[in-house]
Amino acid sequence: MALLEVKDLVVGYDAFPVLHGINFSVEEGELCVLLGLNGAGKTTTVSTIAGMLKPQSGSMTFDGKELKKGSPSARVAGGISLCPEGRRVFPRLSVRQNLRLGSWVRRKESKTVRRQLELVYDYFPRLAEREGQLAGTLSGGEQQMLAVARAMMSKPRLLLIDEASLGLSPTLARTVWEVTKRIKADGTTVLMVEQNAGALPYADRALIMEKGTLVYTGVGDEIRDVNLREAYLGV
Template sequence: MSLLQLEDLVVGYGAFPVLHGVSFTVDEGEVCVLLGLNGAGKTTTVATIAGLVRPWSGSVRFAGGELGHKSPSARVASGISLCPEGRRVFPGLTVQQNLKLGGWTRRKHSGIVRDQLALVFDYFPRLAERSGQLAGTLSGGEQQMLAVGRALMSRPSLLLIDEASLGLSPTVARVVWEVTHRIKADGTTVLMVEQNAGALPYADKALIMEKGTLTYTGVGEQVQQIDLREAYLGA
């Protein structure tokens, strides 16, 4: 069953269109990777799903309902969470304080916040070790783990991750990508935006975006056999 359905989405800034009619679905229980070069429209896509950008036309359906003009915070409450590009952790707050803020929409359900905190520390033991440390003093990789962890604190059914690997070593990027499989097993569907094709081995479905248009969709075995030169680099 598809959890997320984008249909003929047209989005732009000012008078300039960026997404030219994008349609795809993300099924419940999968890790979907949206691959594209810088400027392809990946961030615009996830920002639209999160409600941070208004589409010009087209629709975004989530869990069977049209999202329409629903506010970003209402979308978080209904189960969509975004781990933004560039991490944007609060440097002057501790790891634990950053995580608690991610659980804001669930603040009246202390059990959920407690469970999610334990889950995040289980996914990323490094964060547990550094729970009292200021986020600004963490390494880039640790800040990325924190950003993913913070997004998980609202217990989303759909987690959007925008360019987790940016600026990280391949080893650290893999640590973050690998966790998506545990996140999926624990019941959260993942849509991951990447420039780095190294994320493909973690994908159940792959989409390739070029200049605001999807040029490739593949599932399962197909994903691991993508001819990147042809599909991605436009060779």
């Protein structure tokens, strides 16, 4: 059984459909990358899984249970955490305060929160160095690290990351993808949205989206194929 299963999902804004019935699954323990150009529907997809948008039709199951209506925070409590597009850190709060907010749903589990804090500081030592600094004064790359770390603070089973590499240097983008791979290796399943085909080598499964439809899904070495990049991504 897949950890996440999406069936015939139709989602739109004001009844105007943007996702036209997509189907895919993410297996437990996988790092799955969802690739597509601007406006393909990637953010719409992960926002719906995170409970921020309501599907018009179709279904989503997580760990065998249907994801019904429910607030985004209920999804976080249930094990699904989103690192949103554009980072959305709280600029006037410190690094540590941002991280504490990420663990809000687990605020009564002080041991878990402490362990997650150690873990994310181990992933991103830079954040530990800047623990007391206001998030708004961090560099773009550091803010992105903070956004990923904050999403990890709820100890999710499924981490959704929306375009972490956007606006980062190639070196910083690789750093973030390397950490994402470590997060997966440490047991968190990851669905990572990207426009940058450079993320493909890090993935176990790839989905390619065009205009609200999945045009390709593949696993293993086949997704490292150069033709794939040319055919779908114009790289």
